[in-house]
Amino acid sequence: MHNEKENKDMKIITGGVTAAKGFEAASTEAGIKYKNRSDMALVFSQVPCIVAGTFTGNIVKAACVLWDKEVVEHSAFGQAVVVNSGIANACTGKQGYNYCNQTAEAAAKYLNIPEESVLVASTGVIGMQLPIDKIVEGIEKLSAGKESTLEAGTRAAEAIMTTDTVSKQVAVEIEIDGKTVTIGGMCKGSGMIHPNMCTMLGFITTDLSISKELLQEALREDVKDTFNMVSIDGDTSTNDTLLILANGLAGNSTITEKNEDYRKFVEALNYIDTTLAKKMAGDGEGATALFETKVINAESKEQAKILAKSVICSSLTKAAIFGHDANWGRILCAMGYSGAQFDPEKVELFFESKSGRIQIYKDGVATDYSEEEATRILSDPEVTVLVDMKSGDQQAAAWGCDLSYDYVKINADYRS
Numbered sequence: 001m002h003n004e005k006e007n008k009d010m011k012i013i014t015g016g017v018t019a020a021k022g023f024e025a026a027s028t029e030a031g032i033k034y035k036n037r038s039d040m041a042l043v044f045s046q047v048p049c050i051v052a053g054t055f056t057g058n059i060v061k062a063a064c065v066l067w068d069k070e071v072v073e074h075s076a077f078g079q080a081v082v083v084n085s086g087i088a089n090a091c092t093g094k095q096g097y098n099y100c101n102q103t104a105e106a107a108a109k110y111l112n113i114p115e116e117s118v119l120v121a122s123t124g125v126i127g128m129q130l131p132i133d134k135i136v137e138g139i140e141k142l143s144a145g146k147e148s149t150l151e152a153g154t155r156a157a158e159a160i161m162t163t164d165t166v167s168k169q170v171a172v173e174i175e176i177d178g179k180t181v182t183i184g185g186m187c188k189g190s191g192m193i194h195p196n197m198c199t200m201l202g203f204i205t206t207d208l209s210i211s212k213e214l215l216q217e218a219l220r221e222d223v224k225d226t227f228n229m230v231s232i233d234g235d236t237s238t239n240d241t242l243l244i245l246a247n248g249l250a251g252n253s254t255i256t257e258k259n260e261d262y263r264k265f266v267e268a269l270n271y272i273d274t275t276l277a278k279k280m281a282g283d284g285e286g287a288t289a290l291f292e293t294k295v296i297n298a299e300s301k302e303q304a305k306i307l308a309k310s311v312i313c314s315s316l317t318k319a320a321i322f323g324h325d326a327n328w329g330r331i332l333c334a335m336g337y338s339g340a341q342f343d344p345e346k347v348e349l350f351f352e353s354k355s356g357r358i359q360i361y362k363d364g365v366a367t368d369y370s371e372e373e374a375t376r377i378l379s380d381p382e383v384t385v386l387v388d389m390k391s392g393d394q395q396a397a398a399w400g401c402d403l404s405y406d407y408v409k410i411n412a413d414y415r416s
């Protein structure tokens with residue numbers, strides 16, 4: 001099952017939310033908005049889990065976000081996540097929150113777990129009320145059909161898609177305290193992606209035993225360098241939710257301090273989050289390319305992050321990537337209005353892809369580069385802008401996508 005070895009501490013394996021011990025998943029067609037496709041998913045642990053989460057920075061928060069914040073902050077444990085696609089349950093008032101309660105009640109009944117251990121998530125059109133009868137029927141089917149197979153996890157990842165064109169999942173194994181610990185995850189996100197915490201719906205499962213405090217801290221800190229460094233269209237969703245459930249079935253001694261075991265887990269979590277973030281960026285609505293900006297040799301981490309994010313958020317730069325046009329002036333322009341201070345005369349710019357690497361700017365002017373070679377590099381499905389600040393030793397990366405005609409087409413009739 002192992003595809004490659006990422007480093008000596010971590011093995012990348014096939015799978016997603018069912019890869020870790022004790023986790024099951026299911027999907028079903030509930031007919032919430034879409035026809036002839038699965039639109040509800042369940043993630044379930046056979047035993048109670050420590051749960052942590054991060055949520056949207058948008059002041060307008062969906063009912064499911066408000067519900068999950070309560071569970072994460074006040075419930076003794078979490079054990080199930082019920083997800084629907086098609087309708088976001090955002091801007092739906094007291095009725096929308098009541099539907100979260102009814103969803104949890106139904107899951108508690110069919111799964112025989114406490115209502116307060118049920119987390120809920122929704123994605124889709126804002127402002128519409130959920131068809132709660134269809135949701136409850138869906139939960140009954142999900143509960144009856146849950147399995148621990150890799151296929152069940154894959155089908156769950158497919159069920160939570162909206163405008164996504166591919167499902168997104170990843171899993172790794174690490175060794176902690178002599179035990180094999182598995183971490184798996186899935187996410188969805190293609191449009192309305194511009195995080196102020198994280199971006200999208202994401203669900204991570206692990207059989208690690210760890211304290212709630214350290215699990216929450218690990219997630220909160222890692223989000224800053226992963227999901228928070230993604231932007232597709234500059235719009236922060238009302239529904240952004242990232243949850244991690246840890247059920248302890250790996251049997252390791254519980255991690256309660258920031259020791260070597262914690263470091264191993266944080267490293268693996270970073271791989272999971274980075275991989276899912278990049279999968280999301282590359283599948284942006286209408287996208288033809290994953291567009292990465294790496295800023296190296298910066299004065300500070302903060303400077304590097306501000307600059308990298310500004311470049312991948314620039315509509316003009318995104319359009320140039322779509323046109324395979326080495327319009328480096330747009331990159332410098334985006335850096336210049338980012339708010340970060342730097343000396344443009346020091347900066348060096350490169351384009352990179354699997355087809356090669358080319359320097360396009362140095363010492364305040366363009367280099368004598370080949371436009372044909374630059375276009376060839378920019379025509380690949382994964383393109384990187386490398387920015388060398390020549391002013392320190394800090395770095396950061398941000399991920400986005402190109403801006404195509406199809407982005408407007410998709411969002412001009414999204415509600416229909």
